[in-house]
Amino acid sequence: MAKYLLLKHYRGAPAPVNNVPMDQWTPAEVSAHVQFMHDFAARLEETGEYVDGQGLPPEGTWVRYDGEGRPPVTDGPFAETKDLIAGWMVIDVDSYERALELAGELSAAPGAGGKPIHEWLELRPFLSAPPTITE
Amino acid sequence: MAWRWFLDAIRADSARRRREDLAESEPAPGPAPAVDDTLQLYFLCAHPSLTPSSAVALTLRAVGGLTTRQIARAYLVPEATMAQRISRAERTVAGVGLSPAGAKPDASGGPKRRGDVATVLHVLYLVFNKGYSGDVDLAAEAIRLTRQLAASVDHPEVAGLLALMLLHHARRASRTRPDGSLVPLAEQDRGRWDTTSIAEGVQILQTALTRDQLGEFQAQAAIAALHADAQRAEETDWVQIVEWYDELARLTDSPVVRLNRAVAVGEADGPHAGLAALAELDAAIRDSSTKPHPFPRREAVAAHHPRTRRRPGHGRPPLRRGRPPRPQPRRTHPPHPPGRPPQYPPTPLTTPRPRPSPRPLGASQDQLAALSRPGARGVVPPSGRLTETPKSPSRVSLLGL
Numbered sequence: 001m002a003k004y005l006l007l008k009h010y011r012g013a014p015a016p017v018n019n020v021p022m023d024q025w026t027p028a029e030v031s032a033h034v035q036f037m038h039d040f041a042a043r044l045e046e047t048g049e050y051v052d053g054q055g056l057p058p059e060g061t062w063v064r065y066d067g068e069g070r071p072p073v074t075d076g077p078f079a080e081t082k083d084l085i086a087g088w089m090v091i092d093v094d095s096y097e098r099a100l101e102l103a104g105e106l107s108a109a110p111g112a113g114g115k116p117i118h119e120w121l122e123l124r125p126f127l128s129a130p131p132t133i134t135e
Numbered sequence: 136m137a138w139r140w141f142l143d144a145i146r147a148d149s150a151r152r153r154r155e156d157l158a159e160s161e162p163a164p165g166p167a168p169a170v171d172d173t174l175q176l177y178f179l180c181a182h183p184s185l186t187p188s189s190a191v192a193l194t195l196r197a198v199g200g201l202t203t204r205q206i207a208r209a210y211l212v213p214e215a216t217m218a219q220r221i222s223r224a225e226r227t228v229a230g231v232g233l234s235p236a237g238a239k240p241d242a243s244g245g246p247k248r249r250g251d252v253a254t255v256l257h258v259l260y261l262v263f264n265k266g267y268s269g270d271v272d273l274a275a276e277a278i279r280l281t282r283q284l285a286a287s288v289d290h291p292e293v294a295g296l297l298a299l300m301l302l303h304h305a306r307r308a309s310r311t312r313p314d315g316s317l318v319p320l321a322e323q324d325r326g327r328w329d330t331t332s333i334a335e336g337v338q339i340l341q342t343a344l345t346r347d348q349l350g351e352f353q354a355q356a357a358i359a360a361l362h363a364d365a366q367r368a369e370e371t372d373w374v375q376i377v378e379w380y381d382e383l384a385r386l387t388d389s390p391v392v393r394l395n396r397a398v399a400v401g402e403a404d405g406p407h408a409g410l411a412a413l414a415e416l417d418a419a420i421r422d423s424s425t426k427p428h429p430f431p432r433r434e435a436v437a438a439h440h441p442r443t444r445r446r447p448g449h450g451r452p453p454l455r456r457g458r459p460p461r462p463q464p465r466r467t468h469p470p471h472p473p474g475r476p477p478q479y480p481p482t483p484l485t486t487p488r489p490r491p492s493p494r495p496l497g498a499s500q501d502q503l504a505a506l507s508r509p510g511a512r513g514v515v516p517p518s519g520r521l522t523e524t525p526k527s528p529s530r531v532s533l534l535g536l
Binding site: 001003045046047048049050051052092094 | 186187188189191192210211212213215216217219220221223
């Protein structure tokens with residue numbers, strides 16, 4: 001069993017096939033998209049493979065340490081973001097192949113015209129400690 | 136924004152489901168059932184139709200008596216997800232049923248028994264490897280469950296796994312620094328190893344090995360025992376460890392085993408031989424078209440050998456049997472505390488059979504090459520080992536024990 005992150009980029013990923021931004025979708029298309037995601041996660045929960053999912057707003061603030069006793073330095077938000085992460089889902093599956101399969105399904109969420117977006121999702125395995133057996 | 140709407144919906148949904156699941160499917164964990172029933176449960180929970188993760192979850196729930204919440208925390212998944220995983224597993228095996236009450240478990244296994252020892256052991260091994268997570272010590276739990284299994288079924292691989300777990304567990308205190316980072320085996324404070332666990336593990340292993348039915352857990356335990364037997368890292372009997380890796384590679388044919396073997400070969404016979412073993416492994420992996428993942432630790436091993444070579448005293452051909460003291464110990468270990476058993480296990484790891492005389496220095500290139508061939512046993516026959524291994528050890532077929 002291994003955990004994988006399905007990372008959804010708004011920008012930074014290659015262009016999807018059905019490349020119509022969501023703000024140009026009809027309400028029905030948005031609803032269909034939401035329903036798809038809902039069903040997908042519900043199904044994963046039933047198979048015991050769902051771990052977490054979070055959405056992120058476009059706005060964010062950069063923060064860094066600025067020395068002992070000083071408040072952290074902040075910057076932003078910036079209007080232009082090269083690589084905006086829109087959200088993620090974490091799954092816990094038995095194999096890499098299964099993670100690929102699920103990412104492929106999630107990428108088929110419907111967009112404009114009710115057709116699959118074919119959006120790119122980045123699939124990243126969680127780092128885990130090596131088994132003690134091989135030390 | 137759609138992403139967030141859907142997440143809100145999911146969260147409401149899973150919160151509701153969690154409450155329902157908690158109300159419905161969470162009887163208080165009771166005392167562990169009687170031994171005979173427990174054995175049947177082990178087999179049921181390791182049913183071949185279950186995925187490994189489902190079998191693990193079901194075993195911890197049904198055999199171990201952990202709560203769904205504890206299991207979910209240990210595996211860092213939501214409780215609702217774990218509850219679903221367990222109830223799906225229960226549904227999967229619901230039709231299998233237990234053997235009739237009072238049926239005697241026997242070593243040959245009956246047709247009614249579902250699952251087999253191999254899958255049960257694999258499940259317990261997975262639990263053990265998870266280690267300490269959440270509020271449950273899964274390694275200790277795995278040892279408890281394996282010990283209980285060993286009490287119910289007489290099989291050398293069950294004993295082998297129990298020995299393996301005890302030997303690894305004995306080193307746990309020295310395996311991590313206070314900050315959680317891993318301490319390499321060679322740098323571990325051996326004075327902190329649990330000698331009681333080691334002695335017990337070695338004793339169990341030696342008894343199992345006398346049955347002459349070698350399996351992968353016994354071979355792994357033998358390697359662990361040889362590490363545990365060395366009071367200082369530089370006393371490690373790498374030659375014998377390589378031989379056990381050869382056995383293990385025959386039994387499992389896993390690239391990870393062969394990678395580890397390459398490390399052992401490098402320690403036993405020098406960096407040249409280690410790199411040769413690594414090159415052979417590279418070729419094997421190149422030939423395999425089914426490798427979807429990179430092999431990250433390979434680079435670490437390759438890097439390890441040149442570093443070894445730069446150490447003073449490693450320029451000479453180190454092809455020598457026995458335990459030649461390393462000219463330059465890697466580091467000085469603190470003296471062992473008084474009262475520590477000078478040597479465990481109680482009986483020597485090596486049989487009384489005399490070791491063959493040391494291989495000559497300056498082995499030929501052919502001899503070096505021979506070392507890296509699959510199944511190569513070195514240029515001289517294997518030395519004394521934990522027990523006499525038959526010429527062609529029987530490959531234990533665990534299926535249908």
